[in-house]
Amino acid sequence: MRISKQLIALFLLPASALYFFFFLVPTFSAFRYSLYDWRGFGTDMNFVGIQNYVELFSDRLFWLSMGNTVTILLAGGVIIFGLAFVMTMMISSGIRGRKLFRAIIFLPNVIAIIALTTLWGYIYTPQFGLLGAFLGKIGLTQWAAFPWLGPDTIFWSMLVAIIWIEVGFYLVLLLAGVDKIPEDFYEAARLDGASQFQMFRKITIPLLWDVLTIGMVLWSIHAIKIFEFPFSFTGLEPNVNSYTAAVYMYILGFGQRQPIYRLGYSTAIGVMLLLVVILVVLVLRRLMRREQLQY
Amino acid sequence: MFKTQKLVSFALLLVLVAVTLGPVAAQDKPVELVFWSMWNESEGQALVIQQWIDEFEAAHPNVTINAVWNGRQNQTLVRTALAGGTVIDIVDQDADQIAGGLMQEGFGLPLNAYLDMPALDEDVPLRDVFLPGTLELFAMDGETYLLPYIYNTVQFWYDKRVFEEVGIEVPLTWDEFLANNDKLREAGYAPIAAEGNEPGYSTFYLANMIARLKGPGFLLQTVEDHTGEMWRDPAYLESSRMLRELWDRGDIPAVTVGYVWPQGQNTLAFGQAAQSLVGSWLPIELSLQVDPGWVWGGFNFPAVEGGEGSVADTQALLLAFMIVKDTAHPDEAAEFLRFIMTKENQQLMADQALVGVTRIGVPWSEAITDAEEAAMNAESVFPDVDGVYARYPEFLTTVLWINYADLWQGKITPEEFSEHMATQSAEYWASQE
Incomplete structure (x- = not known):
């Protein structure tokens, strides 16, 4: 049966309309607002052209926050996917309690971010925090009262917590991919005398490639616009060393604490983030392009 | 002559009826005020404000105050709502925040004229019931736009x-x-x-x-x-x-x-x-x-x-109300603010929310009596x-x-x-x- 083009268009219309009004229109509006000096109060907008973008280039806080964002993207990404792979191999190796392990590792993803930030705040609290108590118990007393949330370490402490939260999601993603690989492939490899590592490299990785690509794209998008955890983890007034680009954008534009309300400038940061997301996704898809394997 | 007298008498009668019924008619005209708040509905301060609203509505049957409990994001939400044409008459927020936001952008209704009026059921101007320096802290060019009600x-x-x-x-x-x-x-x-x-x-x-x-x-x-x-x-x-x-x-x-x-x-x-x-x-x-x-x-x-x-x-870190200057009911909104500054209403906030208040002569809760003393004896206050x-x-x-x-x-x-x-x-x- 041939479906007419009109009918296809008709079915596509609702989704296209939603996409147009709730994504494309706001995106183009954001670009327009980024060309104004505007606090968001009323309609008194002062057109400044690309001045907001010019200012971004000399804004050291913007670059500091972008640096943090890129560190989360790259360092966080490598560790998250590394851990997710290791755990995937361990869990899919036939151990007992596979579902339980998967559920436990995924658990942080279903807990409210504010609860997780409170938990990690108490883990890192010097003197009576969980980490300090543990280090004290194993004899590392000099580390028991270490200020993990001090200016030099707060970012890395935050990154550890982010990795702990995120790894479960990508583990589930990879596990689902591994489950789809026919067991016959591994049995044949074993008969041919392949080692675990060889099976991982020659079977698992190639057949997981599409899942891995999707996972990396999802992580990139998430990491570039990461906001909730850094904002609520770092206290009432986030320390500048823990700023991500999205946090900086929020602080400048939304006046949650300080009534800065530079909505035009803040929108320019948002537009930059969108461009970075597009760029990173394009590069990733290019790098990860492989011949498609059917099985 | 007789006809003229009849006309004059009739006119006087009309005036008398108008004078008698006028305020009633005006009072009966329904007024709806919209109040956007920085509190969450379950917080102690919100419960007291809701009680103020209920009592004010009971005393002014023609006035309804609809409270929207936005939490600390209030001013940001107000900003967007006002830009979108939403009617908001009264807002509250940390005074430092609102002074740097809505007030600085010219959204505040000047309050001097209302502050010069007598406090509710008292013989002193409303401005005289405030603790020293609180009203003046965010005044701009001699005009007051914020009415502080909580004092930290x-x-x-x-x-x-x-x-x-x-x-x-x-x-x-x-x-x-x-x-x-x-x-x-x-x-x-x-x-x-x-x-x-x-x-x-x-x-x-x-x-x-x-x-x-x-x-x-x-x-x-x-x-x-x-x-x-x-x-x-x-x-x-x-x-x-x-x-x-x-x-x-x-x-x-x-x-x-x-x-x-x-x-x-x-x-x-x-x-x-x-x-x-x-x-x-x-x-x-x-x-x-x-x-x-x-x-x-x-x-x-x-x-x-x-x-x-x-x-x-x-x-002093104050929390304040502001009347939005484009309100259609400035007098009723100002009357509500006058109402909350009575001794009884300020005491209600001090006792139930356990916070400092801005009115003179209202004891604060026991834990913060030293704060009250500092506020009373302040030689100057700074934000x-x-x-x-x-x-x-x-x-x-x-x-x-x-x-x-x-x-x-x-x-x-x-x-x-x-x-x-x-x-x-x-x-x-x-x-x-």
Whole structure:
């Protein structure tokens, strides 16, 4: 049966309309607002052209926050996917309690971010925090009262917590991919005398490639616009060393604490983030392009 | 002649009827006020405000007040809503925030005329019932736009039993303060609990120290100096050294550098530390953590020898109502604000929400009586970061806090702080021109 083009268009219309009004229109509006000096109060907008973008280039806080964002993207990404792979191999190796392990590792993803930030705040609290108590118990007393949330370490402490939260999601993603690989492939490899590592490299990785690509794209998008955890983890007034680009954008534009309300400038940061997301996704898809394997 | 008399009589009768029925007709005209609030519906302050609304509506049957409980994001939501044409008559928020936002953008209704009217059921003008300095704190060009209703003082908070145990008195001078800290340290207490990695809280120290050395208003003047040269004033070097000394002496434990809210204040609640410079909301915030016998005391930031400021200069963090200038019902909105300032209604807030209020002669809850005393006896009051928070929030966030955090955490010296502030202020203001 041939479906007419009109009918296809008709079915596509609702989704296209939603996409147009709730994504494309706001995106183009954001670009327009980024060309104004505007606090968001009323309609008194002062057109400044690309001045907001010019200012971004000399804004050291913007670059500091972008640096943090890129560190989360790259360092966080490598560790998250590394851990997710290791755990995937361990869990899919036939151990007992596979579902339980998967559920436990995924658990942080279903807990409210504010609860997780409170938990990690108490883990890192010097003197009576969980980490300090543990280090004290194993004899590392000099580390028991270490200020993990001090200016030099707060970012890395935050990154550890982010990795702990995120790894479960990508583990589930990879596990689902591994489950789809026919067991016959591994049995044949074993008969041919392949080692675990060889099976991982020659079977698992190639057949997981599409899942891995999707996972990396999802992580990139998430990491570039990461906001909730850094904002609520770092206290009432986030320390500048823990700023991500999205946090900086929020602080400048939304006046949650300080009534800065530079909505035009803040929108320019948002537009930059969108461009970075597009760029990173394009590069990733290019790098990860492989011949498609059917099985 | 007779006809004229009849006409005049009829006209007089009409006037009489109009005069008699007029107010009734006006009163009966339904009025709906929309109030967007910074509180969440279940918070103590929101419950009291809702009670005010209910009682006001009962006393004014033609007026309905619809409250929208937005939480702390209120002003941001109001901004968007007003831009979208939503009708909002009254808003509330931290006074520093609303002064730097809606008020600065010209959304506030001038209140002077209403403040000159008598307070409800009293013979004094409404403005005379406010605690000293509160109405004037955010006045602009002689006009008042904000009506403060909750009063937080910034003071050192402590357990009086600890001071008794150690044998120390409330310090009035910096030297007495340091001497107390020596005794507290000897007794095994960390003298000061602080949020070491929280710029908002740690700036209380800088603002108060400069206020003691040069008087309230000097820090704001310094920020407004576009050349940045005022940051080279010796007072900044002196205050920076004195604040760093608190760390060097161990009055603030080194580990504090890693405390973000509420970790610092928890050390006070757990009895490890003895004093914390913070708002008078602290006793309520820690009420579930401190032991039942805890006796709260609060004292102002000590005076500094030779300083131009007084120990009675008090940092006040207020919460305020603002009537939106485009309201269709300014008189009714102002009447509601007059209503909430009665002694009974202010007492309700003080008793049920356990916060300080802005009306004279209303006792605050027992835990914050020292805050009440400071508010009553304040020689002058100054807002958050001496007004920098409200007027120059971007400068505060992107220049002052960054350098001050470095000083506070020992990453730069007092000399470097003054130098960085001088050069970066000049750069900041140059970029704004």
